[in-house]
Amino acid sequence: MKPIRSFLFVPGSRESWIDKVPGYGTDAVILDLEDSVPAASKADARALVSRKIEPLAGAGQRVYVRINRSPFLYSMDDLLAVVKRGLEGIVLPKPNGPEDIDLATAMLAEAEMRNGVEQGATGIVPTLETARSLQFAHEIALRQRVTALACASAKNGDVARSVGFQWTREGLESLHFMSGAVIAARAAGKLPIAGLWQEVHDLDGLRESLRFHRRLGFVGELLLHPSNVPVANDEYSPSAEDVAYYEGMLRAFDAAQAAGRAAVIYDGEHIDYAHVKTAREIVELARLYRK
Secondary structure: OOOOOEEEEEEOOOHHHHHOHHHOOOOEEEEEOOOOOOHHHHHHHHHHHHHHHHHHHHOOOEEEEEOOEOOOOEOHHHHHHHOOOOEEEEEEOOOOOHHHHHHHHHHHHHHHHHHOOOOOOOEEEEEEOOHHHHHOHHHHHOOOOEOEEEEEOOOOOHHHHHHOOOOOOOOHHHHHHHHHHHHHHHHOOOEEEEEOOOOOOOHHHHHHHHHHHHHHOOOEEEEOOHHHHHHHHHHOOOOHHHHHHHHHHHHHHHHHHHOOOOOEEEOOEEEOHHHHHHHHHHHHHHHHHHO
């Protein structure tokens, strides 16, 4: 699965905003039926999002929908409305543990069957917003339909309340569980997604937060505002300097191999097969993003 650098929330009740999505440049969009939609507008938003999925997908946009949940179930009304051609996946809010992923998986299978969608076609991206979901992050990531884990550390958000941490711009208070989410996702072969920067007009602060998350091993970010998209795409892409460095490493190693050696000093560093594998992955990632 191609990584998602920018994962932009758009309220499912705002038609004019949804229509602008193809111009935002986001890798994937989350049409939100949950927290950004007033309770009285849920049904109208559901119908609007249902109409918009196929046109967006037809324009080349990767589309996800965040659905609602009650204390007992995820919304079957939401799923029946949005599980259709063009939907890449469901963003699953506030799972308490792997049992909630199993529940959502069964409900998704039912929605796919009723709507004539291929079984298993719809992915799940759980957002780890409870202490228990963070505790069982690896078990959640291992579920077959899960394609990515989203780990939120927003100021005063659900996870802050559940874990009890006090938010700082430096992010050290969330370092433990954010790193745990990265390891859980990568051990299961899934994408680790970070978030969520709330001071959406502070692009310098956003950039620093993205750099911190990328250093931890995340591949992309949940975003709240279109202005944040190009910053995320830039920070989560290999830079021109990175690409030049790793391409030079590959050339140096190829020359060493041609001379019968399996290691070389490149730019003052000892380089062997492990480093070359990393270099190839980064160069290939840059190629994917250029496409």
